[in-house]
Amino acid sequence: MDWTLLILLVVPTVVHGNPTVTVRTGSGPPVGSDQHPNSVPLSEETQTTTEVREVVVEEVMMTGVLNPSHYPARRAATVVQHYLNTRYGSPYRWIFLSKVHSGSAEDVAEMRKYQLELTMQEIISNVSGQCSAELLFPGGEGQSAPQVQASCEGLLQSNTTAQEEAFYQQHRASNNMVSGNDIPDSYGHMEPNMKPFWHLGGVASSFIMLKESNESTLYNMAQVANFTQLETEKDQLRVNYHVLLHEMISQEIIHWKLLVTWSPEQGVQVLQTELQPKCHNCEAPPNTTN
Structure with missing residues (x-):
C-alpha cells in the first residue's frame, strides 16, 4: 500500500509538470535561447521579473560586436539619421534609417565609441545609400550632444x-x-x-x-x-x-x-x-x- 501511494503521487508530477519554461517579451527570441548577448530587446507590454532582468542585461552588454537588430545598435544608428538630416535635409529631402548591417562598441577614455555600417533611405525620392559612421557618446555628468562622423554612397543622388x-x-x-x-x-x-x-x-x-x-x-x-x-x-x-x-x-x-x-x-x-x-x-x- 505504501508503494502504491508513492507511485500515484509521483506520476502526476511527471506528466503534468513544466520541465522547460520559456518566456517571450516583445518579438525577440525566448530568454535562454542560443542568442548573441546584445540581442535582448526591450518590451513595453510585458511587466515581469524577466523583463526587468532583460533591461539590465541590455544596458551592461553594449560593448563588442552588436546585434544589428536590437536597441544598442539601432539607437546609435538613429543618431546618425538625425545627424545626416541636419546636414542635408530640406523640404524635399528627409533621411531615415533603413537597416543596420553591423555594429560594434567600445569604451574609449570616458566615452563610448560606436562603429556602424548602415543603409539610409531618403524617403521622398526613395533613394537608398550605404553609409559608414562613427559615433562618440560623451560620458560623465551633464548632457552634451554625441559626436558623429558619417560618409554615404548614393544617398544624395536625387536632384531636388x-x-x-x-x-x-x-x-x-x-x-x-x-x-x-x-x-x-x-x-x-x-x-x-x-x-x-x-x-x-x-x-x-x-x-x-x-x-x-x-x-x-x-x-x-x-x-x-x-x-x-x-x-x-x-x-x-x-x-x-x-x-x-x-x-x-x-x-x-x-x-x-x-x-x-x-x-x-x-x-x-x-x-x-x-x-x-x-x-x-x-x-x-x-x-x-x-
Missing part, C-alpha cells in the same frame, strides 16, 4: 533643386503666410501642400533630437502640432514650429517650439528652441513618413 527652388519662390514673397496644425491629423492624413512643411519640421526636429540623444534614448518626430510662416528675412524663409517628439524608450511625448529658417543656398537652420512643459496625459499621435 527644381522642387526646392519652386517652393522657395512660391513662399519667399507671398503676402499670404501659410499656417497649419495637427500634421498629420488624428487619422494620419495631411493635405499635399502641407507635406513640404511637414518634412521641414521633421528635418528641424533632427537638430533637437541629435542634441538630446544619448545611449538611453530613441527619438522620433510624431507630429507638427502647428506651424506659422513668418516674413522672409535676409532671403531666408522663416517658420515657427511646435513639434511633438516621441521618446520611444520612456514613451514620453515631448513638446518643443522652434524658429526655423531655410533657403536652397543656406539650408535648414534652427535659430531658437524652447522646451515646453511636460504633458503627462498626452498620447503619441499617428506617425507617417509620406
Whole structure:
C-alpha cells in the first residue's frame, strides 16, 4: 500500500509538470535561447521579473560586436539619421534609417565609441545609400550632444533643386503666410501642400533630437502640432514650429517650439528652441513618413 501511494503521487508530477519554461517579451527570441548577448530587446507590454532582468542585461552588454537588430545598435544608428538630416535635409529631402548591417562598441577614455555600417533611405525620392559612421557618446555628468562622423554612397543622388527652388519662390514673397496644425491629423492624413512643411519640421526636429540623444534614448518626430510662416528675412524663409517628439524608450511625448529658417543656398537652420512643459496625459499621435 505504501508503494502504491508513492507511485500515484509521483506520476502526476511527471506528466503534468513544466520541465522547460520559456518566456517571450516583445518579438525577440525566448530568454535562454542560443542568442548573441546584445540581442535582448526591450518590451513595453510585458511587466515581469524577466523583463526587468532583460533591461539590465541590455544596458551592461553594449560593448563588442552588436546585434544589428536590437536597441544598442539601432539607437546609435538613429543618431546618425538625425545627424545626416541636419546636414542635408530640406523640404524635399528627409533621411531615415533603413537597416543596420553591423555594429560594434567600445569604451574609449570616458566615452563610448560606436562603429556602424548602415543603409539610409531618403524617403521622398526613395533613394537608398550605404553609409559608414562613427559615433562618440560623451560620458560623465551633464548632457552634451554625441559626436558623429558619417560618409554615404548614393544617398544624395536625387536632384531636388527644381522642387526646392519652386517652393522657395512660391513662399519667399507671398503676402499670404501659410499656417497649419495637427500634421498629420488624428487619422494620419495631411493635405499635399502641407507635406513640404511637414518634412521641414521633421528635418528641424533632427537638430533637437541629435542634441538630446544619448545611449538611453530613441527619438522620433510624431507630429507638427502647428506651424506659422513668418516674413522672409535676409532671403531666408522663416517658420515657427511646435513639434511633438516621441521618446520611444520612456514613451514620453515631448513638446518643443522652434524658429526655423531655410533657403536652397543656406539650408535648414534652427535659430531658437524652447522646451515646453511636460504633458503627462498626452498620447503619441499617428506617425507617417509620406
